[in-house]
Amino acid sequence: MIRDVLGIIRLPFLILAPACVLVGVAVAQWEGHALSGLNVALVILGAVLAHISVNAFNEYFDCRSGLDKLTARTAFSGGSGTLPGRPELMKLALAISVGSLAGTALIGLYFVWLHGWQLLPLGIFGLVLVVTYTIWWVNNPLMCLIAPGLGFGVLMVMGAHFALTGQYSVSSFVASLPLTCMTSNLLLLNQFPDVEADKQVGRRHFPIAFGRQASVRLYGVLLLVCYGSIVAGVIGHWLPPAALVTLATALIGWRIYRFAGQHADDIPALIPSMGLNVVINLLTPLLLAAGLFFG
Incomplete structure (x- = not known):
């Protein structure tokens, strides 16, 4: 059962959330704010719970739609494969989704009580994004492209900064932009292996709408940004x-970028680039946070 739960929450990928939140913490420290260790821990926990929730919702909805049976899984795409083999665990996946989302909301409400209502718009939008990403956002090329970046970039960095300082800042917004672009690129490339399967269930993300080569060019643009x-x-x-x-x-x-352009339609040859894409998505926030902490 433990192995099934870890599959549903996609444990190996959960390191991305604290890495992104660390940037918001680092901005607050660089600006000279006194930070509470307890509040930092709560911010990180809330982000991880939100990531667990979106992962579990994705597992649940992809199994219910039949997508999991059509997808050829890779190490970086296609879900964990837990529910197709054990569909009786769908209720557990839904319970994990709702429970972790509730935990995120409670932590958010604590910071609203601590600092004021100004956190509410960001928090509410984040909760809606978690619930609706797999059922709404993936059906529109632009929305599907920006949703991951908004979640792990703007929302996590600025949300963490406000939760720790009680205010928004231009620096926290600017610091969120690299992560916004990187995370959108992470999901963009991970959609390449799933194009044919996603088409069959009505999804319409960027690689489906405009093709893999156009998506590679967009990947390059987001890198420049x-x-x-x-x-x-x-x-x-x-x-x-x-x-x-x-x-x-x-x-x-x-x-x-170079290898994705060469192997956009050759998924087995693309896998190493997808692995490097994970690496760059972890190194970028960690290096940015280090630059801020020691700046």
Whole structure:
């Protein structure tokens, strides 16, 4: 049973949420705010619970729609494969989804009580995004593209910053932009193996609507925006010069872009690039946070 639960929540991927939240924590520290260790822990827990919820909802809805039976899973796409083999666990997946979402909401309400109602719009939008991503957002190319970035970039970074400081800042928004682009790119490339299966259940994300090669070009554009936002942030004094250490991942991004263009329609050959895509999505927030902490 434990193995099934870990599959439903997709344990290996949950490290992304705390990595993104760490950027919001780092911005608050760089700005000179005194941070509570308890509140930092609660922010990280809330983000992880939100990630668990969206993963479990995705497992549940993909099994219910029949998509899981059509998908050829890879290490980075197609779900965990837990529910197709044990459909009796669908109720458990739904319970995990709702329970972790409720935990996120309770933590959010604590910070609303602590700092005020200004966190509510961001929090409510985040909760709606978690519940509706798999059933609404994936049916529109633009919405499906921006949803992951909004969730792990803007919402997590700015939400964490507000929860710790009681205020929004331009620096927290600027710091969220690289993560917004990177996470959208993560899901964009992970959709390549699922194009044919996703078509059959009515999904219409960017690779379906415009093709894999156009999606590779979009991947490159988002990379440029990611690194450009860091440079612009330093020039505008919204980020410290030390944040430029994040540009070190640009070499990995270039490699992914080049190989994805060469192997866009050859999924087995694309798998190493998908693995590097996970690596760059973890290194980018960690390096950015380090630049902020030591800036």
